[in-house]
Amino acid sequence: MNAPLPASVTRSSPDTADLARRLVQETEGEVLFDAASRSRYATDASIYQIMPLGVFVPKTARDVAMAIDIARDLKAPLLPRGGGTSQCGQATGAALVMDFSKHLRQVLALNLVDSTAVVEPGIVLDHLNAQLKPHGLWYPVDVSTSAQATLGGMAGNNSCGSRSIAYGNMVHNVVGADAWLADGSSVSFGPLAKLGAKERAIADFVRGLADSLAPEIDERWPTVLRRVAGYNLDIFRPRSERPYTSDGSVNLAHLLVGAEGTLAVTRSLTLQLAPLPRAKVLGVVNFQSFHAAMDSAQHLVKLGPSAVELVDRTMIELSRANPAFRPVIEAALIGAPAAILLVEFSGDDKAVLLRQLQALVELMGDLGLPGSVIEMPDEAPQKSLWEVRKAGLNIMMSLKGDGKPVSFIEDCAVPLEHLAEYTDALTEVFQRHGTRGTWYAHASVGTLHVRPILDMRRDGALRMRQIAEEAAVLVRKYKGAYSGEHGDGLCRGEWIRWQFGPRIDDAFRAIKDHLDPDHLLNPGKIIDPPKMDEASLFRFPPSYRTIPLKPVLDWSAWNVQNDPATETTTAPGTGGDSTGGFAKAVEMCNNNGHCRKFDAGTMCPSYRVTRDEQHLTRGRANTLRLALSGQLEGYTREDAFTSAPVKEALDLCVGCKGCKRDCPTGVDMARMKTEFTAHYKARHGHTLRDRVIAHLPRYAHIASRMPWLLNLRNRVPLLARLGERMLGFSARRSLPRWRRDSFWNVAGSLRLASAAEALASSKSVVLWVDTFNGSFETENASAAVQVLQAAGYAVHVPQRPQHRSGHLCCGRTYLSTGMVDEARARARELLDVLLPFAQRSIDIVGLEPSCLLTLRDEALVLGLGDAAQTVAQHALMFEEFIAREARAGRFAPALKPSTQAMRVHGHCHQKAFAAIQPVMEVLKLIPGAAPELIESSCCGMAGSFGYEAEHHAVSMQMAELSLLPAVRAAPDALIVADGASCRHQIADGTAREALHVARVLANHLA
């Protein structure tokens, strides 16, 4: 049995009902006190989990002030939170969690004269930088989590970016902070000379402490740039090798930087901006030994680089194993190096940068490594290489099984002259404890990330303690900082006293007592921290158990264990998971928060429009994990999984597969939703609408005989309203139009090859026509036939053998409604027909991404054996097939030129399976065509989702995020979209017709 989530680490709980009631009555913010909402805020990107008292999402600054007052009245602890991406547990706590990221995210002022910006704490770094870019400015603390980290959280953690050697940490780039103290009063912290009376008194108090501790500070305070532990008492006795201010003055705002929300709640931050560098050059230095790479860092930094980043042999090999990244990484390698260092120079004058690059080449020669540098003066290859580095880390994080790379000593910082010795010694520590780590990141500032693989459900805590203690000895020996980037939190709090000694630690307590006498702000962090290995605070304690569950899909690939020492993984199905691997797949979510991104890619459309943790991949994974492990308060272990909170969390998941592609650990929420829906419907039953959607392939051919009758619903508003009431299809939507000339009814006129002819032909292809194109969009299927035949292929279109007019279906509509047995039966029938062709290596081409790609995805986990594998290997989207054949010189029909602009919208599943580039490639076969890809997430229609009355509004919001505005902005362009639902959404939203790529090609056949 799992122990219940710890409700408090430091104090008895206040009356949460009172707290919730007053927040509802006295503020405009969102008050989330139900068990599922609280659970979703119980974790950050650390190994810890603590149930909050409640969650409050303020809409205005007034809401925050009110919440602080109410919390103080009721003696409820408060925990301000941004993206929740902290790695040490500082964003978790038995407190009222206040989420700033949803509403408080404005740039309040931008001063172009002194290059400063005043921002609310909830703004995400990338969003800020997007607003600064037109002004030639950026905020240069470029953390890896820039797409989801908020400025409030970055200040809370004193975050540091890859380019900290050039720009410093947060503390070097914050020039002012307005905040509320725990007593509700407002303070405005900034340069000492400009402080008001209240603030000056605080400054005097801190100065007094610093003065009285001068000898201790001089003796014990790490001087490395990357020291983020404790409070910044050194504002009054500077110790950092990079001063916090350029003129040596004191800025009281720096006291709050790195305080992890324990001293004050930030209302706004004034940031020092930097000019965007106009140019960058990169030198990739290849080393035959890891030690040599580490040893050279101290010399490289003297050249003035903006970054020196490490990629070790394991990362190199992982990147090489990925076909997409192999050419990029290999372009950076000389032979088979043990490590490479990416040395970047940036600035305004490219000529100067090129000279610096030359100096790097010469330096390496002087250091006895001539010819070790690959020079990359152009930005495109540089960008690709940085992406490879990121991807390598992602692959490492995707390790399946209970052993995971654990972050707890991953940002110790040591002076560069000791870096080689330190990394050698730490590698030996790992070996002694039966594990190993992969090294990467910031060699320039002596902060190398390394995560030993530990199994927290077994002996992980013990090993963590031993490794931490031995690492600490090394850090002290080399006069480094134990916490050099990710803060203290629950993981490193106990090391503060070790690092600074009892007197400085007592001074930290005095600062806390002075500013937050009742210890209401983020208690248990920095002051009175728990032990790092306190098992009751772990997300996966040794007592963690999942419920027994027979999954309907095959999750055995996740049901494995791994050996930390060798990093080998056991065979699928041997991991001992009581849910057959489903729970372990869910547990792959490590809460890094990458799904909160808004940039290119699909993930996660429902979060993009709601900004709710509940409607985020991470929130869904957490809800599922807690339900599967019986930790969802208010539900029994048996009932939790199929409960209302889980359904609600998955409700807006459109099954776009964005997470399958974009999540660093490959969390495939669409597949998880199918698994859930099957169990949920088994318990609660199917609705009439479920049946109408699911059985569409079954009744489609009958419907095509009486289209006039069924299409009445689209013409008569009363019928549409009736349909909404009875079936739940939105009356504001047109439904796909039935037609008598369905593809099945006209296929006879198309000179199609029989199965025998296709099998006998030397140039044949199977065109599998799905329910949607076959029933509603005859033109697409006919166009595909026309194009393939024009290129000389014998085209066979398979049909259900036993039904004259029936067609073959992949089972997608059944999967989406949780009817997995029916889906399996339909998919099996399809595979039986397709298998003989696949066995003869005849390609199976499809037009609808969600249907064809089911053959390469869900069909493989339906228990359909080798046939599914064989067919999957030959299942291609129409455009994938054409692009490949064109590249091989087998597709070359004459095409008429085009002068019309083209905009392409990729279906989510095309994006998830990297099948969007072929669309562009195929369109470029048309002479003169210059297609442009619309940077869009999901269109919002997503199968039946957008037709459902309760989802119509969200569906339209998703479409309005980028797709529909992009279509409207190109009134003369030809819009290309391969997904049936995407075309419908574009038509509904813009009254424009989008074409399948097959039709575009057919229209250009000479």
Ligand SMILES: Cc1cc2nc3c(=O)[nH]c(=O)nc-3n(C[C@H](O)[C@H](O)[C@H](O)COP(=O)(O)OP(=O)(O)OC[C@H]3O[C@@H](n4cnc5c(N)ncnc54)[C@H](O)[C@@H]3O)c2cc1C
């Ligand atoms: C994969 C990965 C990579 C990372 N890479 C980096 C990196 O390159 N560099 C780096 O420095 N860190 C890195 N981190 C750690 C983390 O992303 C950063 O520290 C980030 O800045 C935290 O931002 P957040 O919005 O998620 O803050 P949260 O985690 O939500 O909060 C961080 C702290 O700030 C406090 N806080 C938040 N808002 C307020 C407020 N309004 N007032 C007062 N206190 C507040 C919180 O209480 C908490 O103590 C990484 C994490 C992950 C998972």
Ligand code: SF4
């Ligand atoms: S779902 Fe993926 S991207 Fe989102 S937090 Fe979990 S691991 Fe990260």
Ligand code: SF4
């Ligand atoms: S499938 Fe799409 S909507 Fe669902 S969680 Fe993943 S990215 Fe979000």
